[in-house]
Amino acid sequence: MLKEAVQEVRVFAPATVANVACGYDVLGFAIDSPGDEVVVRHCDKPGLHITSITGDDGKLPKAPEKNTAGVAALDLLRHLGMTDRGIEMEIHKKMPFGSGLGSSAASAVAGAYAVNKLIGEPLSKKQLLPFAMAGEASADGAWHADNVAPCLLGGIVFIRSNDELDVSQLPAPDNLWAAVVHPDIEILTKVAREILPVDIPVANATQQIGNLGGLLCGIIQSDYGLISRSIHDVIAEPRRQKLIPEFYKAKRAAQGAGALGFSISGAGPSVFALCEGEETAQKVGAAVSKVFTDIKLGNQTYVSKINPHGVHVVEEKASS
Amino acid sequence: MLKEAVQEVRVFAPATVANVACGYDVLGFAIDSPGDEVVVRHCDKPGLHITSITGDDGKLPKAPEKNTAGVAALDLLRHLGMTDRGIEMEIHKKMPFGSGLGSSAASAVAGAYAVNKLIGEPLSKKQLLPFAMAGEASADGAWHADNVAPCLLGGIVFIRSNDELDVSQLPAPDNLWAAVVHPDIEILTKVAREILPVDIPVANATQQIGNLGGLLCGIIQSDYGLISRSIHDVIAEPRRQKLIPEFYKAKRAAQGAGALGFSISGAGPSVFALCEGEETAQKVGAAVSKVFTDIKLGNQTYVSKINPHGVHVVEEKASS
Numbered sequence: 073m074l075k076e077a078v079q080e081v082r083v084f085a086p087a088t089v090a091n092v093a094c095g096y097d098v099l100g101f102a103i104d105s106p107g108d109e110v111v112v113r114h115c116d117k118p119g120l121h122i123t124s125i126t127g128d129d130g131k132l133p134k135a136p137e138k139n140t141a142g143v144a145a146l147d148l149l150r151h152l153g154m155t156d157r158g159i160e161m162e163i164h165k166k167m168p169f170g171s172g173l174g175s176s177a178a179s180a181v182a183g184a185y186a187v188n189k190l191i192g193e194p195l196s197k198k199q200l201l202p203f204a205m206a207g208e209a210s211a212d213g214a215w216h217a218d219n220v221a222p223c224l225l226g227g228i229v230f231i232r233s234n235d236e237l238d239v240s241q242l243p244a245p246d247n248l249w250a251a252v253v254h255p256d257i258e259i260l261t262k263v264a265r266e267i268l269p270v271d272i273p274v275a276n277a278t279q280q281i282g283n284l285g286g287l288l289c290g291i292i293q294s295d296y297g298l299i300s301r302s303i304h305d306v307i308a309e310p311r312r313q314k315l316i317p318e319f320y321k322a323k324r325a326a327q328g329a330g331a332l333g334f335s336i337s338g339a340g341p342s343v344f345a346l347c348e349g350e351e352t353a354q355k356v357g358a359a360v361s362k363v364f365t366d367i368k369l370g371n372q373t374y375v376s377k378i379n380p381h382g383v384h385v386v387e388e389k390a391s392s
Numbered sequence: 393m394l395k396e397a398v399q400e401v402r403v404f405a406p407a408t409v410a411n412v413a414c415g416y417d418v419l420g421f422a423i424d425s426p427g428d429e430v431v432v433r434h435c436d437k438p439g440l441h442i443t444s445i446t447g448d449d450g451k452l453p454k455a456p457e458k459n460t461a462g463v464a465a466l467d468l469l470r471h472l473g474m475t476d477r478g479i480e481m482e483i484h485k486k487m488p489f490g491s492g493l494g495s496s497a498a499s500a501v502a503g504a505y506a507v508n509k510l511i512g513e514p515l516s517k518k519q520l521l522p523f524a525m526a527g528e529a530s531a532d533g534a535w536h537a538d539n540v541a542p543c544l545l546g547g548i549v550f551i552r553s554n555d556e557l558d559v560s561q562l563p564a565p566d567n568l569w570a571a572v573v574h575p576d577i578e579i580l581t582k583v584a585r586e587i588l589p590v591d592i593p594v595a596n597a598t599q600q601i602g603n604l605g606g607l608l609c610g611i612i613q614s615d616y617g618l619i620s621r622s623i624h625d626v627i628a629e630p631r632r633q634k635l636i637p638e639f640y641k642a643k644r645a646a647q648g649a650g651a652l653g654f655s656i657s658g659a660g661p662s663v664f665a666l667c668e669g670e671e672t673a674q675k676v677g678a679a680v681s682k683v684f685t686d687i688k689l690g691n692q693t694y695v696s697k698i699n700p701h702g703v704h705v706v707e708e709k710a711s712s
Contacts, residue, residue, distance in 0.1 A: 095601075095605075096598060096601070097598045097601075097602075098598065098601055098602045098605055099605075230605050230606070230609060231602065232602045232603060232605060232606035232609075232618070232621065232622060233599075233602055233606075233621075234602075236621075238606065238618075238621060240606070240609045240613075240615075240618065242609070268594060269594060270593060270594060271591040271592060271593055271594065272591060272592065272594055272597055273590060273591055274588060274589060274590060274591065274592055274627065276597075277592055277596075277597040277600065277601075277627070278416060278417045278418065279553075280597065280601060281415075281416070281417075281418055281597075281600060281601050281604050282417075282418045282551065282552045282553055282554075283552060284601050284604065284605055285415075285418055285419075285550050285552060285604055285605065285608050286550070286552035286553075286558065286560070288605050288608050288609060289550060289552075289560045289562070289608060289612070292609070292612050292613075293560075293612075295560075298552070298558075298560065301552065301553075301556075301558060302552060307594065307597070
């Protein structure tokens, strides 16, 4: 049953922390902010038209088939046989590119979700996953759900298989908070990927598997001690930390302030800590921020609970 | 508070399935049978004395410091400062060596558990883990909890770290059954280990991590579909299957009979299937057994629910 009496929808898609230390390519979670906003409205001219993009320093293309949010929306409309619909889209980027916070995933999710809402919500959130994935893949060429899935669904999301899009939403422990700090440098996902090894020792794989399993058990059973013992990445972090100034100093600062664990968010340069409680998360965020500030590196700190909702409608205007 | 009025204790330690496909070195579960029995009783002559071993074809040493059950018991007594206690031990092996069913782990667990019971139970089951580990390590030279921990604790046990002995017991889904078939060949754990690669592609590690995480989520959330999609081993099984005649034929037979998944138990040659419900497990066990029987390979089939208890007392005689 389609509900279609909406003239305009504004949606917010949150930043996400992918990899989560030992969960390389298989785990991600959403935070409250920053995030991207997309506005869509019906118009008379057939087809999808991106009328305005803000916050991108003019970097993003307005051609829908070249724009992350546009590709996601077009892919959805194509699937539904609705490409002749007249739709205007505005994109408001509110987080930096190449930040390791799932910027392109947020735009892709926002694009697909907003259009789905506008046309009467024919698909469920979970059904939008492949379209948002297509949008993100158009930006970075990879097919990974670890930003897109938590951005769309909220919470902590585990991805058994990116190819099969087999995702499970995990209940986040009540008092689990994240402190995320973004230092003002840019790391290209491509560079961060190339720095990784092709082969690793089976012993390292086993260690990573042990930690990932421990983290999942800790999350599901609200066992903060087990979460803490499990947040270790022996595959990506030892290589990628070189791309982030004072990474280990920041890590020690986070641990000293009481973090359960600390690692790189996605491909970086953002870093994140998981913490038990808001007070600790605030302290950890401040301690990590200070490490970057001390070397005159601008940075932004975001402290929030794990965001359980993911993308959501901010404002809806009914058809007159 | 020590309870010590026991003259003799007979305990049963069950067989275990380690690795569980994608859980190489980190996952194991206990089944109901087969298993080893150990009897201990007080005696006047100080020290631990192994008076009788049955079912071993004379292969096992009676010197306690060279015997798996003996080492575990001695290690415990040493820890408690009780090596001067006079204790007699009988060992009744009821499962084959080198079967991939945790034979040495069962003896080690039974040895430590029986002595702990006899001397008034000063330690909890979980506290016995390092002593049982020491017993098993004396037999196969490795330090892996994936047989010892489920044999001791029961249920499905996840091991975040073997070095740290960080183990979590997972609740098994109500209707999860195992069909285990042991073909009459012997695989030395050493050979099964040497056949494994030293390095693996990161892509394989990620796949294995995805499947292990999926299996844990499936187990904890009783999601049989997710369990089924997750029981794949891309690291050990492709190499070790060569050591088991008609492995893939047996796998196809198991799948054809409705198994959720099928792989090698521990280092083999035993194979196991996880199934939803007893009826399916019985069918799967019969189908796999037939594959071995058809090539004139003797075999034994064991069908049971996941055993939630692990090692337990069979008989206790009070001091007169």
